[in-house]
Amino acid sequence: MRFFTTLLLHTSRDLLLTWKSQLMTVFTVMLSVLIFSFFYLTYVNALHVGTEMGNDLRLVVYLDEDPPPPLQDEYRRRILKFDQVERIKFVNSQEAYQRFSKQLGSDSDVLSGVPDDFLPPSIEVYPLRSLDSLARIKRFSDYLETLPGVQKVLYGKEWIDHFHAFIQLMRIVIILSGFLLIMTSTFMVAYTIQLSLFSRVQKLELLRLVGATTNYIRMPFLIEGALLGLFGSTTGIAALYLLHRWIKLQFSGPTLFNLVPFTFLSWPTITGIVTAATLLCALGSFRATRPILHL
Amino acid sequence: MNQELPPPPVIELIKVSKFYPPDVEALSDISFAIDKGEIVYLTGMSGAGKTTLIRLISRMEKESQGMLDVAGFDLSKLNHRTIHLLRRKIGVAYQDFKLLPNRTVADNIAISMEVVYQKTSVIEARVRNLLEQLNLSKKYDTLTAELSSGEQQRVSIARAAANHPEILLADEPTGNLDAENTARVMSLFYQLNRQGCTLLIATHDKSLFRGHNRRVMELRGGRLLTTGHLFPGTQP
Structure with missing residues (x-):
């Protein structure tokens, strides 16, 4: 107890x-945490958008002719061989005609x-709802096009490609900003x-001369580093929360946020960021004290 | 026959030398032993090697040759992780005081007790007691930068004595003091000695040991001339 006191x-x-240099460091850590x-936060919400949009995602595989039940089973087997999917639906020409008529x-x-079999039969493949399914969908589409009797495969290629590029970019930015934070x-x-x-x-020299241990000298610096990390990351997260509130207020009304919720970071994520920043700062402090402790 | 072995000396040097580059020989072949509870004066002119010897004993510097054994520690085996074990057993009153100028007198004395996690109440009582003995009670909260040399010297002595050390090394402890304060410092030293502390006092002021029944060692040009005779004219 006396030790800690x-x-x-x-x-x-x-x-x-x-205190002046400490304040500057807290500010720098805060900015780094805020940027990261x-x-x-943007990435997490983009994932939400991806999941929401992925709910309507499907691949439409147009076929030359209506497959008889044994061929349908063969298609189903080949599709499942490539990847797990949520649902596979066979649509024959008549059903496609009726849908089209209903849409009109x-x-x-x-x-x-117009003959009721003028539309080609198709297979509707609903991938599992995850961002990975978006990332994999092009390869899935390429694979489906290789199946016998397939005319062509359609999906929202353009937006998926853009979205995928955006997610990739976000991943790189997160890695870079994480590196900046470190x-x-x-x-x-x-x-x-x-x-x-x-x-x-x-003072350190004197502490050594009067019999202070390495831990006695080092611990205040480690605590100092950890406190800098803790205060810096906490204020960074608090600043992010204010920014999040401001963005939500600015874009309240009929915007994208009404369709897809713009959520804040979860408690485990916040705890993770604060803990990581605190440990990193303590590590920085440990590094700094090493050379001088050989007094 | 039940013959007990004599206790080992608390300070023992065997053929210790210290060289500084390029070719300065500060100490040469120093050998002596000091038993527990002794008061030994180390005398010699300026530059004789008194301070160097104290720095070697307190392990502020490493010897170039020879063997030092202090308070049961073979100094050649101590490293930066274990040096505190030795330093907690010795108190050193430095010639250059080694005070923290932006800290109070009380803080400067307390620091040696804080590192061994003494209770605040014990520290405060000991600091006040030492300051009273050394006539510095009114300076408790004064920054050491604002003190005179004599006062700073007494603060340094108080810090060395604060932890009731087994060995106290004092380097010119009365160099800046008047007769009254010299007497106070010596009184504190004798009090510590009565409690079992071994003292090695480096001084060129012969009046400190004149008339006292104490061992005196004399250094000259880095060599020990005498390893422990009583000062001439004193009665053993």
């Missing part, structure tokens, strides 16, 4: 002595005289602690 006493004294978590509504009389947390904190160490060399 003494450590906290030393840490608070040291923080007060160099903003992109992560009051204009359905334009179809008078760099700022470890290096900025390491440099701040180093400055702090240099300003206290006389």
